Each structure stands twice: as C-alpha cells, then as structure tokens.
Amino acid sequence: MSGLLSLCDVTVRFGGLVAVNNVSIDVQEGMIHSLIGPNGAGKTTIINTVTGVYAPTEGAIYFDGLPLAGVPPNQICRRGLTRTFQNTELFGEMTVADNVRVGMHSTAEYGIVSAILASRRCRATEAKISEKVAELLDIVNLTDQRGTAARALPLAKMRRLELARALAANPKMLLLDEPAAGLRASEIEEMNATLLMLRDKLKIAILLVDHVMPVVMGVSDRITVVNFGQKIAEGTPKDVQSNPAVIAAYLGH
C-alpha cells in the first residue's frame, strides 16, 4: 500500500456471488490510473466499494494512509476523494455557477450564524468563492453558460460541469465513472486535454473507469484490467494492449 489510494486484496460478495475477487490496486499520486474490463467485470462494484456504497467482505482500502471502510460518502469527499457519476448527478434546477458553488460546501470557512448575520468574514469568503467558481468554470470552458440551469446543458457540458464541481472540493484525487460515455470524437479530444491538464497542472490523481478506448489509451499512465471480478492484467497502455489475457477477455475467448 504505497499509493494514494490502495485496494489491498479486496473481495466483495453478495450472498453467494463473488463480484470482486481478491483485487489489489495502487493508484499513485499525480497519475492517471484506468480501470477497464468487459461489461459485468466488476468495475462499478470496485468504485462503489471505494466510495462507501458497499463494504468490502474481505481486504481493506486506504486513502492517503487512512482506512476508508465505513466512512460515509460526504466524509470521503472531505478527505480529498471526489467522484463523478456515469449518469451525472448534477443539481438540475440550479445554475451552472451554483452547482460549482455548492461543490465548495465542504471547504467554506464560515458557519451558519455568520451566514445569517452576513458577517464581514462571510462576505470575504463569498468573494473568494466567486473567484474560485470563475476559475473552475474557465478550466472546463463553461464560463459562457454560468447562468444556465444545469439540466439545460448538453451531455458533454454536463460531464465537464460535474468535473468542475468535483474540483471545487479541492480533491487530491478524482474518481471518474465513464466520463466519456456517449461523447463524440471532438468532445473526447477535449476531455482528454482536460484530464491531462488536471494531472499536469493541478497534480490531481485520477482513477478512471471507462469503455472508451481513445480516452483510456490516450491519457492513462497505468491500466488495471479486470474480468469476472478478478484482476487479469496491469501495466502501461502498451503492456496491456499486447497482453494475451486481455485480448482474450475482450474478444470473448
């Protein structure tokens, strides 16, 4: 367990069904680490176990040196690990800017009383928050849509907004669940650029789960392949692409 996020021999069983079998993954700081595998391979179960939706039946998960088991989702975010969802979980009735603003909830420094009294500190914090919101919207290229209701955005922009909202919490690591699903080629290019920028400029580690190979192969430093709940390969994109077990899994042999 040397990484920022470490899964140590994690097994998840539902009744008699083994969804994840003895999987270990280490995501290193400042790296983009992808998790791939055919449908039903156990990727989503692994993510849900990391974010506290399921508890591991065996094994342990550490984030930043501390165990994650039993920590409620909202606390996981405060520790610096934020996730996005395959079917975005945006606040549809709120504006784009407000979505990002809410993302900063866990970092704001004033209490409810000073909020009601509109104290100077609170106003100063609010000013800082507005600045940060503008900055994040700029990063994901949504500045022009700041006043639009989130539900009115096209899919690609929803994905980017969810990314901006996740960034608002100042995470050390992002857990992205199929951020490129359903995107067009040009939008995928844009997504790749954004992910690389997050890694290089903001030094954020990313655990990426996706089917879209141009993204996975284009940005990953390291790839873990799972099938039938088991890790079958791990390595650089090149290693993985030439691995016979991986090819077999994807071709269905």
Add this chain to the structure above:
Amino acid sequence: MNLRTFLKTALAGSLALATALPAYADSTGITPTSIKIGFIGSLTGPAAIWGSGNLAGAVLAFEQQNEAGGINGRKFEWVSIDDESSAPKGIAGFNKLVQTEQVFAVIGPSASAVGVPMKSVLASSGVPVIIPSFSSPDMTEPLIKNVFRTGTLNDRMQGRAIADYLVQILKLDRVAIMRQSDQYGATGAGAITDRLKELGKAPVAVETFNASDTDLTSQVLHLRGADPQAIVIYGYPAPSAIATRQIRELGIKSEIIGSSATSNQNYPEMVGKVGIGVKFVAVGDLPESDDKPMADFRAAFQKRYPDLARQGRPATSDVTGYGAAKNVIEALRRAGKDVTRENFMAALETFDGYSSGVTMPTYLSPTRHEGNSQMRIAIITPELTREILPGAIDAK
C-alpha cells in the same frame, strides 16, 4: 301445521311476549350492596370539551354519595367508556355498557353529534339514560320512554327564549343571527328565527360559519350591512370567540349574545377586551359563583381534581355532569329499597323542581322528559369576569 300457520302462531306468541315485557321488573345492575352506573361520553376528540366534564362531575357526585353511606344501603359503582367523539363508537360503547357491563342506568352521551345518531339504539335498549349536557331537542321531542335530560336547555327552547329575551325584555327590533353550520347551530338558529317571526320581527340577517373557520370577515360584513341591534352567536366557544372579536373589530356596536355553548369559563379572556358587555346564555349558576352550593361544589371538585383545577375547571360541563348524577341519586332515593328500572324512571317522572344545588331545577313527568325549562343571561364584566344578570327567563 303448514308454514303459514306456524309463522302466524310464532308472530302472535312473540307479540304477546313483547307486550308482556314491560311488566317484567328489571333490576339489572343492582345487588343488595351495589348499584352499577354506566357512563358514555366523549373523553377524547373535539367533543371532549363536554364529555370529560360530564364524567368528572358525575364521578364526584357518586363518590360523595358513597362517602355519605351510599343510597338505600347500596354503594355506587361506575364504568366509563370513551366514544372518541364518534357516533359509531358511541353506539358500540353503549351496547357494551348494557350487554357486557350490565349497568343499571347510563349517564351520557355528551354531544349532539354523537347522541342524535344513537337515539334509536338508546330507545330500543329500554335502559334509563340521563343526558347531562347536549342540547339537541331530538332526544326529548317527542319523548322517549327511557331517555331523560337534566341541567341543560334544549336548542329549540333556548332559541325561543333568546328571541323572547331580545324582543320582549330588551325591546329590540333588529336581530341578526350568526350560527354554526352544523345541526347544533341549525336547530338553535331555526328556533330563534321561528320565534322572531311569531313576534313579527323576522331576523335581519342569518349567517353561517364552520366550527373550524378561522376568519369570519365575510359573515360579519354581511351582518354589518344589515345594521342589527343585536347579534346572536350560536356556536362552539372557539369560533364564537373569533366571531365576537371580528364583530367588534369591524365596528359593529350592537348587543352580542352567545348560546349556552359559549358559557365557558375561559370565554371572556379568549375574546379579550372587546368582549366586555357581551352576553351569553347560562343554564344554571356559573361555576365560579360564590353562592353556597356552587362554592361547596367548586371546593370539592378542585380538591378531587387538582389537575383539572389547574386548567381553570370546574367548567359548565363539570357542573352539568354533577347535576345529572345528583338527579340519578335522588331518583334512586325516591324509588326505595326495591329499585327496578321501571320504578326508577317512574321516580324521575315525579320530579317537580328538584334542585341539585348547582344546575337549574328539574321538572319531569310522564309527558315531559326535558328537565329544565329556564335560562339565565350572563354578561362579561370590564374585569373580564362573568356575572349572572338577575332573573330567569322561561322557555317553552
């Protein structure tokens, strides 16, 4: 014997049995040492305002009598059942008192909404029923052999008496009525209207409100347009208090007189300063009166029920419950040692002005089961207390 003759014979036989029944002396609920009385009334739900008092008052009277040695060597026992302010539960409760508990007589029920639907059940049971407080005339007009009422004044008689008071004593010509939309308000207001018409002074306006209404502006504006000299409010205390306040707040300076339901000990404070000078119908002495019998009752009540005393009780319903039980005790005394339901009811029918001390005198006879026929008028004083005005008004 074919089926038809069989049926005929059976019918004739049961008819003979039925006509023979009244001769059978019924002493259910009586033992050599005890007499069992049932109480059915609303202890919870909206009508608890009457039922809880009826029970508390009645229990006090029976306890006092037991301490004094009981009646004719027998001590009182009692069973109470809560009808939860609902008629179906009232019927079930009454049947339980009669069939399972085998009580001798029943005190209750406590509210018109429960009691009127129970009428046929009460009548067919043959068990003596003494009604302490609710005022629907349906229970006594026409009379039911085994149903009696004491203390309160029925709404038809009360309505007529209010009309007489306003027109004949206060000499007013322009009377308006504000009534609750239910049977209670309808009966009272109907009687007032009929009597006013007889006197040649038809009401200048009749407005209705719901017991749960919280704003009566439109009704009061209608009344204001009719420019009345007096407004009669026939409804429960809470909406009547709102009505009284709004009548004054919208600038109407006429007489206001409330029905007996507003003779609630908290009423003056509920209405507040604008209620000064407002009148209401009182059936009997006020619970806060310093007259000896009432003062004694109040002291005994507050000693027996410190929790209720804290709520400002006794209230009128406590008084009428006590009065009803006193009437039962007196009838048992008159019926003597060999008491049966029949001679108990016959004894009740001999009452010619019997006074419990706290309720109005009871007049009963084989042709009259409505015990009280008098009302008094009380007024809210500048100190927000209540005061009975001299004189009683006869109601017919």
Add this chain to the structure above:
Amino acid sequence: MDILQIVANGVPAGMMYGLVALGIVLIHNGTNVVHFGYGEQITLSAYIVVVLQVIFHVPFWLACLVSIVLSALFGLAIYLGILGPLRRTPLIVQIIATLAIGLGIREGLRAFMGPDPWPFPAIVANKVYDVHGVFITTANIVVVTVSIAIAALLFLFFRLSRYGHAILAACESPRGASIVGISVKQVSAAIWVLASVLAAVAALLMAPVLTLSPDMGLIAIKGFCAAILGGFVSLPGAIVGGVLLGLIETAAGYYISTATKDMVAYGALIAMVIFMPQGLLGKRQIKKV
C-alpha cells in the same frame, strides 16, 4: 368600501394559511415527506407558552423564546427518533408516522391541558384602526409583516447562503450532494429544525387570533390547500397561495354566500390542480424550496 375590508382581512387570514404552508412545503421539499402533523406542532408550541406562563409564571417574552427553542428540539427529536430511522421505508409509512405524531400531540394536549380553549396573550396589544371606514387590527398588521419577513428571509437564505445552497442541492439530488461533501442527514435534520422554529413563530402569531384549543392545528388543512395553490415546491408560492385562498374564501363568502365559501375555495383548488398542476409559482418559474 366592503371590498377594501375584504382585502384587509382576507390577506392576513390567508397569510396564516401561508405560514402553515411554508412549513409543510419546507419539509416536503427537504425530506419528501408530507407532514400531516405540522398543524399540531404549531398548536404544541402555543401550549408550551401557556404552560410556562400560567403554570410556571415565566414572563411572556421569555416563554415565547423558550417555546421556539423547545420546538426546534422537538423537530430534531422527530427527525432523529422517528423519520430519520424510517427514511428507507416506503413514503406512505413515513406519512402515516406524521399523522400519528399529529394525532398524538392533539389528544395528548387534550388529555393534559384539557379540552377547553385557553386564552393566549397577544404579542402586541390589539388595537383597531379606522382607516376611512376600513378597520385594521394590529394583530393583522403583525401577521402580515412577520409572514412576509419570514418568507423573504427564507427565500434569501436559500438563494444566497451556502447552507441554503447545500439544502437545495441535497433536496434535488441526495447522491450528488453527498459526493460534494454535504451530509444529507444533517440537511434533513436542519430542515426539521427550521420548519419547527417556523411552527413556533406561527403559533405566536396565530394563537391570539384563532383561539388556542387542541384543535387549532386543523388550520393545517387550509395550509395544505395554500401549499397546493402555490405549487407545493415554492416558498414564496406558499405565501401567495395562502393569500389567494384567504381572499377567495372571504370574497366568495361575501359575494356568493357564506354557506358555500368552502365549496368555492375548494372548487378553486380542484380547478387549479386540473388546469395548472404546477401551481401558481410552480417548478418552472422558481427553484425548489
């Protein structure tokens, strides 16, 4: 002239419906539960004032403050003790739980405080002003001012503060909220506390006008109507719906007949549900909560 009086009285009467609606909408939006015991929570707060004042001889203002605090704690207790543990049960179970809470309070008050109405002191001495033939009472002025102030404060709180945003977010997408670090449990608890504080304030305004009895909470039926008229999701809508209901009732009572005023008011409600199901200020115009 009478039309002015109808407005002068219909608006405050409706504001009271609106205040009740405000609490109901708040809880519904925040926790998805329709709280059928909200009216009784208001009644309970008023009784707390009476108990403190009459039995413990606490000064009126202090009694009011204590009542607000106790009401907040009571709301928290409802959440922690009943609706929190029930939050994964079907909605109907939760709604029946709120009914039970209401019934328990109502009959509990009747048992311990008696079925009789209690006098309740007015917050400010009630005076009647004659403005060119239109009579206006201080009680009504207070009701209107405080209701508008509360609605405005709540609106600003949700629009501008980060707590407001957090609550809005949690109401809309509990999953989304939890991943950005918002505790949905804390938000639900906060909603219950907020709505219960509101109940206590509403109690202080209503009890002197409506007459305090265990059945005072039945005004919640009108509160539900107001909430539906306002779209059931919008806070300003709750107040607007209340005022509209108050005006319809008063005007219908005056111009049609008092016997049918409820029929007219509920008829308007049914028409609203059929023809404008999103309400006056429904979801399309105004954000949730």
